Amino acid sequence: MRVLVRPAQYAALALYILFLGFPLLWLISASVKSSGELNSLTVSLLPGEWHWDNYTEALSKQGLVRSAANSLVVALASTALSVVIAVPAAYVLARLKGKVRAAGVGWILVSQVFPVVLIILPLFLILRTLGLADNLAGLTLVHTTYMLPFALWMLQGYVAAIPVELEEAGAMDGASRLTVLRTIVFPLLAPGVVATAMFSFVSSWNEFFFALVLLQSPENYTLPITLTMFVGGEGKVALGPLAAGAVLAAIPSIVFFGILRKKLTSGLMAGAVKG
Amino acid sequence: MTATLTRPAPVTGKKKPVLARTRRREAIALVLPSLIPILVLSVAPLVVGIFLAFTDARLVRHPDYGFAGVDNFVRLAGNDLFWDSLRIGMIWTVGVTLLQLAAAMGLALLLNSGLKLQGLTRVLALIPWAMPPVVVAIMWQMIYSANGGPLNAFLGGVGLPDDINWLGDFSTALPAVIVVGVWVGMPQTTVTLLAGLQQIPAELHEAASVDGAGAWRRFTAVTWPSLRPIVTSITSLNFIWNFNSFSLVYVLTAGGPGGKTMVPVLFIYLEAFKNREIGYAAAMGLVLVVVVVLLLAVYLRSQFRDDRAAKGR
Secondary structure, three states, X not given: OHHHHHHHHHHHHHHHHHHHHHHHHXXXXXXXXOHHHHHOOOOOOOOOOOOOHHHHHHHHOOOHHHHHHHHHHHHHHHHHHHHHHHHHHHHHHHHOOOHHHHHHHHHHHHHHOOOHHHHHHHHHHHHHHOOOOOOHHHHHXXXXXXXXXXXXXXXXXXXXXXXXXXXXXXXXXXXOHHHHHHHHHHHHHHHXXXXXXXXXHHHHHHOOHXXXXXXXXXXXXXXXXXXXXXXXXXXXXXXXXXXXHHHHHHHHXXXXXXXXXXXXXXXXXXXXXXX | OOOOOOOOOOOOOOOOXXXXXXXXXXXXXXXXXXXXXXXXXXXXXXXXXXXXXXXXXXXOOOOOOOEOOXXXXXXXXXXXXXXXXXXXXXXHHHHHXXXXXXXXXXXXXXXXXXXXXXXXXXXXXXXXXXXXXXXXXXXXXXXXXXXXXXXXXXXXXXXXXXXXXXXOOOOOXXXXXXXXXXXXXXXXXXXXXXXXXXHOOHHXXXXXHHOOXXXXXXXXXXXXXXXXXXXXXXXXXXXXXXXXXXXXXXXXXXXXXXXXXXXXXXXXHHHHHOOOOHHHHHHHHHHHHHHHHHHHHHHHHHHHHHHHHHHHO
């Protein structure tokens, strides 16, 4: 019996790898297949011959490049905003005790159960009244608010990891609070800020629901919205360009998550586990 | 938002007078910038949303709506489609949450048992988590495709029926969508469980082995009890996320075929933005929130009771 455990474990692991990896492999494969091959009845994982036309066609498709630019603008702006807002608040949250901290932590937790269905309707009305519905600035504000709890959460963890004694030593030496923050806290916090920013960027880049509700004009669409327009609408779907567009849309997220991998799996989760 | 939240690590170190000075005013000034967007864009809409549920507001250019009392809720009580969507939403949520947990537990245990290919598996496990939900949905549409989809090709290859319209058939659509939900949510759960597994002292397992406990016995006696708090928190969060998820189902099936995958959030979205009945849709949203909070309260209560019983033993 014992001898069989390892092979069984490897078989199970192989199944997991297949389940997790195959869909992605298929998507990439579809993105380099010719339309003839995609529509043929023989199904093969590897393309008969590699075609890059799908990528050029996806990129030449009206709207894809512009919506990618929209996504980039919204993601960069909301990331910058949420980080700038979150850093000071996270510092307070991590360093202070008592009611402020309790309220902050409580709110972060509640925000995870925030009923998006319930807030999306008034949010839409409010933004429409402000003239910010169907507007990238409006979407940026919404993404910022929506990313803020998580940015705060990550950052306060990074602040808490900086020994408060370092700050006290600086204060003893006569440095003002601002100097202490600038020379001691910020440099140590920088990697955490970068990680938080990347995470925020990906959240905004991938976000679909708010964009779907708020944006109505095709020239304002973000990339996820434009991709769904590829699918429906004109009936017949051009599978190859769709797959190519999907691959392109996934690249930034996967790259950033790849960089963040260690931080996400160790730093972030440590807090959750210690809980 | 995808990651696990529980209580933060406690802040260590004693308060020192130097940091206590003008603490309150500084704290307020530093927190204020984050409070404003939160108040305007999440707390205010929540309040307005609850208010809307009691009006007959419609989504038109110049809304003119009046107080409707509990009319929306009375109307809702007789709306079989809404209750259907709630039932479908429960099947989707419970199905995805439990399968996610089971699949993630298996993978976490495998990854924790010192197999090779760990690096590859970890990278792969990260990808579903990182990908835009819309891309995930498009990808799985291709997998499930009734003409030339690899799933049917594989089934045909091993001699099974190979003409199933996975997302278009009444009986297979919901299970097919649930599988995608598991694919997306499993990595996050795996990573969290793995972190939990790595916190369990090896001595516990060794002691159990010395006492003659087999693999299953070690799991039930050592691993599971140690993981319980993490399982509770990840299950609660997964439950909420899955219940609130929208993008996947919207792109995969748009609620079809014949409403068989019409999860409540999608139903409410259509009511508000296609039928333009926002007062009515807000009432649905309110019912939904109450249902989630109640279910969660019942679950957490039972968990804490079990934990207390376990400690008292």
